[in-house]
Amino acid sequence: MDRMYSNQLRPKQQAKVKGWVDHVRDLGNIRFLTIRDREGLIQVTAKKTDVPSEVFKMISDLGKEDCVEIEGNVLKSKIAKKGFEIIPSSVKVLAGAEKPLPLDFSGKIESGKDTRFDYRYLDMRNPEVKNIFITRHKVMGLSHEYFRKEGFIEVHTPVIQAAGAEGGSTLFKFNFYGKEAFLRQSPQLYKQMMMASGLDKVYEIGQAFRAEKFHTRRHISEFMSLDFEIAWVDSEEDVMKVLEKLVVYVLKGLKKDGYDLKIPELPLKRFRYDDVLKILGKAGIKIEWGEDLEDRQEKKFAEIMEKKGYELYFITKYPSKIKPFYIMLDGEVSRGIDLDYRGMELASGGQREHRVDVLVKVMKEKGLDPKDFKFYVDAFRFGCPPMGGIGFGVDRFVQQILGLKDVREAILFPRTPDQLIP
C-alpha cells in the first residue's frame, strides 16, 4: 500500500501514513495518538477492545518525535478535529527520538536564534517556520515561470572568479591551483558578457557572497541573488518594466495561493533621487546631494510612502558618483535604479555603459585598472548592444513578503561572521 499524506486521507478507506509522534494521551482503555507529517496532523485512536493488543501496547511506549508508520482504517469521528481518525491495525517504529530535545519548537517557549539555527531541522517542525521555506520555494517557482514565459534564457555563470565586480574589500579569497581566486559577489560581469553573445535576455538565480563584517538585520555573507540582463535597451526604463512585472507576477501568484498581500498597479511609482531628498527634507531629514541613502533614511521614506499607500517603488536618477563603474552616467546623474519594498532595498541595477571608450575612462576614474578586467572589457569591443539589468535579493524579498524581522529567518542555514556551522 502506498503511503498517504494527512491531507489525502478520506473516511472509509484503508490507509498507510508516516510521520512524527506529535503527542500521545493515555486514558486507560483508550489511547489517542497524534501523528504529524508534512501536510498536517492525523488523529489515531486505539480502543483496547478494537485494536490488536500489541498495537495497543506499542502506542503507550511511543515518545514524542519518534518516526512511525501506521496502517489502519479511516473512520468518521465527531471529536477528531478533521472529522476523522485512524483505527490502527499496525504500528511500526521507523526511528526513535532521543530525549530531551535540544529545542522546543512548539512556539510555547521562545528559543534563541542561535539554538534555532543550530537545530534548524527541529525548528522547522514548527509549521510557521516550515511555511517560510514553502513560501521561498513558491517565490522561486514563480520567478522561474515569469522569466521563461517572457523568453529569458537561464544561465549559470561561475562562482569562482578572478576579479570582483563590487571591489576588493568584501571578497572571500582562496587558492585555486596556485592562483588567487574569489567567490563571486555577483554574476554582474558575466551576465553582461552574455549580452555580447546574442542570448539577448538572460537570468540567473544563484548564491553570491560578501565578506561584510556587519551585524544587521539585512546583511549576510551568502545570499541568493536573482539576476537578469537584457540587451538592446533604450534606457533604464526598459529594465524597470521587466522588474516590476516580475515582482507583481510573484506577488499575484502568492495571493492566488491565499497570501494576504497588496498587489500594486503597474507602472510602479518612480521617484527621482532629487524627489526623495525633497520629501525627506520636508520631514526634517536633511541629506547632502550626492550622499547615498542610509538604511534608516530609506525606512523613513517608506513610512511616508506607506501613508500614501505605496509599498513598492523605484528610486531613479541617483548621483553618478555613488554608482559602480558599469552603470551608464549622464553627467552628474546616473541611469541606476533601486527597487524598494516596505523600506527594504530589494533590487539594484539600471542601464549599463556599453561604449568601450567611456567604460574604460570611468573605470580609471573610479580607481580600477581596466587591465584587471580585460576579459570583461573586451566583450564591449566586438559589437556589444546597449543593455541593462538588475541584481535582486531573494532572501530579502521573502523576508518582506512574510514580514520577518531578520533576513536570516528566510535562509535555511544563514552565514554571518558568527555563523559557519551548521
Next chain:
Amino acid sequence: MDRMYSNQLRPKQQAKVKGWVDHVRDLGNIRFLTIRDREGLIQVTAKKTDVPSEVFKMISDLGKEDCVEIEGNVLKSKIAKKGFEIIPSSVKVLAGAEKPLPLDFSGKIESGKDTRFDYRYLDMRNPEVKNIFITRHKVMGLSHEYFRKEGFIEVHTPVIQAAGAEGGSTLFKFNFYGKEAFLRQSPQLYKQMMMASGLDKVYEIGQAFRAEKFHTRRHISEFMSLDFEIAWVDSEEDVMKVLEKLVVYVLKGLKKDGYDLKIPELPLKRFRYDDVLKILGKAGIKIEWGEDLEDRQEKKFAEIMEKKGYELYFITKYPSKIKPFYIMLDGEVSRGIDLDYRGMELASGGQREHRVDVLVKVMKEKGLDPKDFKFYVDAFRFGCPPMGGIGFGVDRFVQQILGLKDVREAILFPRTPDQLIP
C-alpha cells in the same frame, strides 16, 4: 515601435529589428545586408532608387558584427531565404565592432578550445554553440517542472561549509572571518538534514566544487549539481523510481521540442554490480570484486549495452567498501546506485544510513571523526526517517544529450586547473 525578432516578422508590415551585421554585399546600385539576432537571420535589401540616400550610404559603411537597429517595410521576396526582406527606411549604429575579431566563429576555421572559452561571447554567435546553452536552459526548466509537479520543495543549502561530505583532498579551503571554511563538494549533508525537518521531498540545483587536478573530458572544478532527497523510503528502489522518471521527463520534453532522442521505457534496466562484472568478464575484462569501475570499463559496458539497445541503466548493489559513509550497507553489499547514460555516470546515490548508532560506527570505520560532523549526526538523533536521494551532474547530462566530446563544452565559463579566466 517595439523591436521584433527575426522569427516574428511577416510580410506587409512596418518593423524594427536589432542585431549584428552578419554580412554586407555591395552590387553597385543595390546593397544586401544580413542581420543576425537571437532567433536567426534577416535579409535587408537597399536599392539606391528605393531608400533614403543616407541609408544607402550608411549600409556600405557597416562592418561585420556592428550592432544595428533597422526600421523598414517587410516585403515578399523570391530571392530571400525566408521569403521576405526588409526595405530599410532608417539604419542606426548602436555599437561598432573592432576589427579583426579575435575568433572566427563561422565554423569554417577550427579555433582552439582555449580561444573559444576566452571569447565565449563570440563563440556563442555560432548557432550550434548557442544551441548548447538553449538546450541547457531547457533541461533546467524541465527539471524544475518535474520536481514541482511531483510535490518536491526547492531548497538552498549553503555553499560555504565547515566540513566536506566527500573527504578532504578535493576541498577548496578559505578564510571565513578567521575560521577555516570550504566550498561545498555537494549539498549531501544538508539535504539529508532536511529529511529530519519534515519537508519530506526536497531538491536543489546549484554549483558544487571539487579541487581535482585531473585533465579529463569529464572532470571540472565547478559543476552544476542537481540533488534530491526523499524521506520514508523502503529501499534504494524508491530513489531509482524518482530518478528514472526525472530523466525520462526531461528527454521526452526535449523530444517534443524536436530533439532526436531515444526515450527508454520505464523501469530502466537495473544491473547489479555482480552482473556488470560477469558481463565485462565475458568480454575479456577482469575486475576484482570490490574494485570500483573505471571510466574505460564503464565505456566498454556501455558499448555492450548499446548493442542490446540500452542507453540508460542503473548499476546497483555496489560493494560497501567503495561507498561513502552515508550510504546504507547490508554487510558486504551497499544500497548505493549509479545511473549511467551512454557510458557516462550521470548520478550517484542510494538509500542513506539513518540509524545513528550504525552511522557513527561506519564513520569511524571509514576514518572520520563523528565529532567533526556533529551538526549532521545530531540530525539523526531526534526522529529521523529512512531516506534516500542522489546527486546528478547537469553538465554531463547536457553533454551526453548533445553528444559533446568534452563536458567543458556544456559550461559557459568552465573552471579547470588551467582555466580561471574569464
